[in-house]
Amino acid sequence: MITVNVDLGDRAYPIHIGSDLVGKTELFAPHIAGSSVMIVTNTTVDPLYGDALRGALAPLGKKVSTVVLPDGEVHKNWETLNLIFDALLTEHADRKTTLVALGGGVIGDMTGFAAACYMRGVPFIQVPTTLLSQVDSSVGGKTGINHPLGKNMIGAFYQPQAVIADIGALSTLPGRELAAGVAEVIKTGAIADAAFFDWIEANIGALNRCEPEALAQAVKRSCEIKASVVAADEREGGLRAILNFGHTFGHAIEAGLGYGEWLHGEAVGCGMVMAADLSVRLGHLDEAVRKRLVAVIAAANLPTRAPALGDARYMELMKVDKKAEAGAIKFILLTRLGNTLITTAPEDIVHATLAATI
Amino acid sequence: MITVNVDLGDRAYPIHIGSDLVGKTELFAPHIAGSSVMIVTNTTVDPLYGDALRGALAPLGKKVSTVVLPDGEVHKNWETLNLIFDALLTEHADRKTTLVALGGGVIGDMTGFAAACYMRGVPFIQVPTTLLSQVDSSVGGKTGINHPLGKNMIGAFYQPQAVIADIGALSTLPGRELAAGVAEVIKTGAIADAAFFDWIEANIGALNRCEPEALAQAVKRSCEIKASVVAADEREGGLRAILNFGHTFGHAIEAGLGYGEWLHGEAVGCGMVMAADLSVRLGHLDEAVRKRLVAVIAAANLPTRAPALGDARYMELMKVDKKAEAGAIKFILLTRLGNTLITTAPEDIVHATLAATI
Structure with a gap:
């Protein structure tokens, strides 16, 4: 233990x-x-x-x-x-x-x-x-x-x-639910620990096969990282928001399809693909890193293409996100493995991301 | 101001x-x-x-x-x-x-x-x-x-x-609602400040007539007392429970009659009469003080006789009070003006209080 x-x-x-x-x-x-x-x-x-x-x-x-x-x-x-x-x-x-x-x-x-x-x-x-x-x-x-x-x-x-x-x-645990959990493991590595991200890439097969040692290591490291973020910012004043990487798009997917249609982790998996696309479009992230992220999400048997809810519906749903302020959507973007940036984005670039990922 | x-x-x-x-x-x-x-x-x-x-x-x-x-x-x-x-x-x-x-x-x-x-x-x-x-x-x-x-x-x-x-x-404010507020003013004096209780007795007419100076003084002193109690015990670990004098019986009255039948303050006014009766029966309070308390509650146009819900129903309702632990009812009793005691009570004595106050 x-x-x-x-x-x-x-x-x-x-x-x-x-x-x-x-x-x-x-x-x-x-x-x-x-x-x-x-x-x-x-x-x-x-x-x-x-x-x-x-x-x-x-x-x-x-x-x-x-x-x-x-x-x-x-x-x-x-x-x-x-x-x-x-x-x-x-x-x-x-x-x-x-x-x-x-x-x-x-x-x-x-x-x-x-x-x-x-x-x-x-x-x-x-x-x-x-x-x-x-x-x-x-x-x-x-x-x-x-x-x-x-x-x-x-x-x-x-x-x-x-x-x-x-x-x-x-x-x-059903396979779909296991994959949904792996989505948050991938997210944790991506936003906070490049070495852990490397480990996930190398062990994605063991995680998919539900091997106990790999799962215990994934849970331990994910909890350590999340615990340190939460300890620094219990009530989400700032730093803690990075844990929502993939969640702004992901929550819109869940709400737009009706809760329960996609699992939360599936929506986050796809949401990370969308956030990474937006990160590249805004010039914050290398295309090579985006590809690595998409590849490991796909290897985890998670969806990488977003459902077609309609652009207007996506924007409307993202504006009620808890991170939004006065209607301005705050996106958590990746700048490199282990590092994030929280910012707003021009609406036409968000539309380009929607067009590319749906 | x-x-x-x-x-x-x-x-x-x-x-x-x-x-x-x-x-x-x-x-x-x-x-x-x-x-x-x-x-x-x-x-x-x-x-x-x-x-x-x-x-x-x-x-x-x-x-x-x-x-x-x-x-x-x-x-x-x-x-x-x-x-x-x-x-x-x-x-x-x-x-x-x-x-x-x-x-x-x-x-x-x-x-x-x-x-x-x-x-x-x-x-x-x-x-x-x-x-x-x-x-x-x-x-x-x-x-x-x-x-x-x-x-x-x-x-x-x-x-x-x-x-x-x-x-x-x-x-x-309708007269009934004014009286309901005066009930909490009386409670505050009774549990924490004998001099304020004296002031309330002397000014009950001015309060009933809604005279601004008297009301401002009553609100100020009540807020000061409550603020000091809350500052010492924000989450009701101990001291703060004294603010619930009259509320154990009062909540039972409100729930038993159906919320809204009696105003909260009316139920607390009557609940204080019941708690004072129990205090005297258990030997903690002088009968003379009980009489003063009942007199000022009556002078505030508050009910001093409890509704007949049936003893079993009173006991059942008081057992779901938030202060109860493992089904044991905790009563807030008066020992003298400005001082309280929190304790359980033998069930037959509680029944005697119910018999005397209904």
Whole structure:
């Protein structure tokens, strides 16, 4: 087991990474202070890992309940969130009740937001079961739900007590979801660590084959990088925005197609292709680097061509991005491997990128 | 104009108290950094003070929008909150958009929660137009909405940029709402400042007649006391719970009758009578002090007899109070004027209090 510490002062927490962790009582024990625990999971994950988690919690002598939500990004909304509140209130959960998120990014984001809001804040633990959530959404405290007019528009910055990333859980992950996670791994290398990007290129086959050593290394390095960015900028005042490389276009794809049509990681994969194209067009990035990036995205079995939503729709959707200010879209561009630039772009150049990548 | 500063480090903010403040541009100017403002108000308050506020904001050259919500505690729910999110997204509000809450506690709590959650946090200003919100709900950063199973169960601790408490706005306040505000003034004196409690007894007539000097003094001293309590315990780890004197019973009354049947302040007024009865029964409080408290509550035209919900229902409702732990109800009791004690109580004594006060 490897542990990465996220250094956020009195909100610091550990990320434990390894095989067969979901059943380890000793990883949960230090983080559950109250007398009850509410597991939040979904219809897909509960049959796979729910019993192992309940088995790990049983020796602690707490009251353990489970709320099982419908699976999928399309359910990341208020109605589903409210199922968690209903369960908490029905079970008389109090301010010391610990929520445990067992599932992917949607479960983690909704459970974290429920924890942030229930009685104005209760503790929670993340047990991410997808690669995407292990490398990305369980690190950094971003929680929330979607609104019909924009993704993750309603939420909170709220840190977990601990993250327990069980690499073993990835063995049951569908290929599409594995690839979606690799997208965020590629992104992390591209924006912050050229050597890690080289490693990803060399190990993309092992990642695609779900080899545990390669996955553990990818999760560890991704978490380390994200943890250091988040520690420097917890509430996204500046630096943290670089983590959104590929996300401005990606969020537009997700919203434009309807949430759930493409996986978040697929949209980010394609969004990176689009952001790299824009980076080259604006003279910030070498064409050779763009080609390397597109090649590794394609090798990860991710889409590299954007859906035809219409240019006007893309622009409209990107203007409601959280990074936009007074309607001006802020793009995160690549300048070289490991380095980024945040800037606006002339609208005709953005149109040229759309024309070239759709 | 008087200013009380709430000392919360980098979340510190001023409370300005005085007459005719809602139209003063210079009070808003320092707190609006972005290019747009969204006023959140309701169908009762907008016709009274909406134009004055828009007039104050106009010279700042910002884009100003208004969202008008239905009036009343019964609307303090997700559906109404979502009207704010709808308006923000439709207007392309960004992370620097400032929300301005123009109204009573319901508007303040919902606007503050919307500000806490929209894009994970945007700035907001409180312009409380009821006595209750001026003395209580605009100080301390508690925001949120109700759930059918419990009041204020979903929310956040989130501080405003400033509070602008216009005493002039109280001239249009219905008598019942004025009394509801006086309930929190009485509470503040009772729990924290015996001399202020004496002052309230001596000035209850002036407060009932809505005399501006008396109101300004009541708002100022209540805000000072609450500000000092909140500064010592922002997230209700301990001391802050004393502010909930009368609220354990009061919340049960509100939830049991259905939100909106009794005003929050009315329920707190009656809840203080019940908490004082329990304090005497448990041997913590002199009967003479209880009588003084009941007399001033009655003089403020507040109810002093509790509605007959049934003992079992009272117990059930109090067990979902946010201060409860593992089903044990925590009561805030009075030991003398200016001093409190937080403790559990034997169930038969609570039943005796219910029998004596219903």
